[in-house]
Amino acid sequence: MAKEIWVFSEKPALLAELIANALQLAKADGASVAAVVVGNQQVIDQAFAQGAQKVYALGEKAADVLLDDFIPTIISLTKSKTPALIIIGATRQGKAVAGRLSAALDASTITDAKYFNQDSGGIEVTHLIFGGGAIRIEKANTATVVMTQGSSIVDALPPNASAKGEVESVPFVQPAWKATLVERKQKPPASVNLAVAKKIVCVGRGIAKKEDLSMAFDLAGILEGEVAATRPLTEGLDWLPRERYIGVSGATVKPDLYLSMGVSGQAQHTVGITDSRVIVAIDKDKEAPIFPQADYCIVGDLYQVVPALITALKARK
Amino acid sequence: MNIIVCYKLIPDSEDMVIKPDGSISLDQAEQVISEYDLLAVEAGLQLVEKNGGKLMALSVGTDKLLNSKSKKDILSRGPDELYLVTDASLANADTSQTAKTLVAAIKKMGDCDLVLFGEGSGDLYFQQVGLQVGELLGLPTFNAISKIDVADGKLTVERSLEDEIDVYSISLPAALAVTTDINVPRLPSMKEILKASKKPVVEWSLQDLTITGDGKPRVDVLAVRAPKSADRKRIKIEGSPEDVAQTLIGYLSKEGVL
């Protein structure tokens, strides 16, 4: 049987990116790309439209059933087909699938894999450690390699609605245990998608009070950009929602302009901004680690510099 | 209820030395308890305080674990007992090796109702070990748990996923990895620090555990190095706030980002 690379994600947008990456990797050694799908015909069609050559259809999931209940089915399928590689979307749910699957396969998962490279045969990937303070290059050496990949690592291909392929239905394997879903609270839909923002004003703990965030919103308003933050402002202080923080555990951004105010520039944060085109930093500490990582460095009190900047930008319009 | 909480001892990244060739050294680094695992310890402590039972801390790694300061450190945070498995071969253990060792230790530790894990280890942050251990033990296993309650021999947990918060009812025993916002760990008190040095510590070698398998890593580490910092212009803008604003606007228009 020809070598297969599999992809799995419960998030359609991420699944599209995984397929794009898998196709790239498959090219090198003539493998084919199959998507493991939990969902209806529409989800299956979408997988084909994004480039999957085959779909393993696990069936639809009733609203009160957990995706986790499908893990035994994925395990048994993987064991019987031994794909060379399975790339799973790096959501929390995806990491649960990856962890339990790799334990069952006697493998290890490489999570949040980046920069896939297969020049040396096998797949080498990089994985950030110490919150972005260092990079590890890793290579899995098991029959089936399990990896998770986050969003914005590879761009999805333009969909081709007429693409079709083989669908293999997979019988459901009853799990040994089940959790009962008692309640499901939808989080309010994300108000921003930092990953696509062209301009970002990022606030850090240099902001003294929650009310002062208005300054950042004013500036972002004039620049027609989004407000982002460091983690302490979202987790801990709760001044802003989670989806607004940048860094290893938050969003990765690539705007044309990233402007920080009162952000010290710890690696855990700045790994998320390295792909920004222009970086401006405002901080009152001239030794702040953000400065060597910035294009324009303003040592000063943000409470003076930012209002002046807002006034000057307004005057310009 | 008896709870086992798994924690990892990691090198303090502040002590990381970046060598001229870009490789890094952590030889001199202070060993600290991975920050995320402190939340798992606190979660376990709160459950034991409410429901009675015993909290046991478990870690596997090299003999750095045996250092008296780090033993005292973890015990001062609340666990009643400490279990340590050490072997030189665990220095660069991958998630699979770590999980298998933990499983063998947990089996040897006897009855337990709940195994807790941090969100991810502060150094490698694979967010995998807890899930692998749970699967290998055949227990109900979940990550991203932001709230835990126990009643009538069942767990009610909140799981915080990207777009939704689920509430599950789960039977015991179970394995759970907690989120970074499940609680705010309390600081050790003087009395707990003094008590810590008197609590029981059980030390095992790999030979003391019956581990099946080849003991080989599933992931090879080819290199570890500092990230390349992008070349930035690092242009300093000085002057009064007004001048600074004008100069910056000048640069940004030239860059075409205004």
Add this chain to the structure above:
Amino acid sequence: MDDKFDVIIVGAGLAGSAAALKLAQAGLEVVLVERGPYPGSKNLSGGVLYGRILNDLVPNYWEEAPIERYITNERVVFMTEQASFNIDFKNQAFKEAPYNAISVLRGKFDRWLGEKAEEAGAMLVPGIKVDEVIVENGRAVGIMAGDEEMRSDVVILADGTNSFLAEQLGLRKKFEHSHMAVGVKELIGLPRETIEDRFNLTGDSGVAYGIVGYATQGVAGGGFLYTNKETISIGLVMHLDELIETGKKPSEMMEEFLANSLIEPLIRGGKMLEYGAHMVPEGGLAMTPQLVMDGLLIAGDAAGLSINNGFVVRGMDLALSTGISAAEAVLAAKKKEDFSAAGLGIYRQLIDDSFVMKDMKTYAGAPSFMKTERLYEAYPEMLVNLMTKIYTHNGQPKEHMVPIAMKSLKESGISLFQVAGDGLKGARSL
């Protein structure tokens, strides 16, 4: 567990750990409370320890202590903006144990001493800041940290220069600026071979520089540079009141000092690993607080015991010595089960009899001598002018030494009378 201990010691610096070690060795139940995550984590010193006293506490300490280098070469440097004049002192005897002086890094050294105390049975409680000494009927009976209290027969305050606990108890007045100096220090990393080449060192020998003159740009005080194994400790100690007058920040003074053409080559290529600033009590005897009250003793910097004579900053050895004396006083009090001020009263006597007070008295005039402005500007100028004349060969016949010296003196604007006066004052205080 007992709710009451024999002794609670606040601060695991050298004074606190020395006291804890000694008391634990004698079998007392000792709790050593330290606010940092481990002893030494927050402590700052230039780093030369005049170590004979350490040998009393831990015999043959050099076999186990984390020592950087043995100081075999002491240099005093008088410097102007462009030139310098060295007094270079080497003593072969300094190469032999028990060493006269060693360079240490507090992060490692204090930790080691804290561990020694723990091994002896003292209970170290790190990560806890003591907020208050509990006083009942005029007697110290324990400590408060947050909302926790802990009781003991005796409390030893070894919490360093800024001892707000001693201040809280009214045992000492808030230090005046004129009694304080501010110390700034950087630790600079360099390869071992580079350090040994640059400073002409062999094996584990080391050099200590005391730098007077332009280093502090006229502010009373001095600079220091000590070699460690793979690092250099370098810094400035400056009188606070004068520093305030100049309007300069310590960090700016430090930057200029490091960039000075005499200093820069010594640290060239090095990597700054640590930076810190700390107060140093400098009032000498004049600021020593009341050292004893019912149920309480004060040791080390908390007691204001340190010496700065411009060339040498000393406090670590005094901290060790007073820590030992405090322990001895507690042991004497324990024998009589009398922990009142009278029962602990022998402490003062032990200190008076030790080298600590003797040295403090010897240097009693040092703080005011150091403030002689001439020391920082005129004398270095004069010495440097003199040397410049002697060593400048410009084809003219050489004058005799004495006239050259007199001429330099005249140019420096100092009167002979002043020289004589300062000489006397200095001789008495140094």
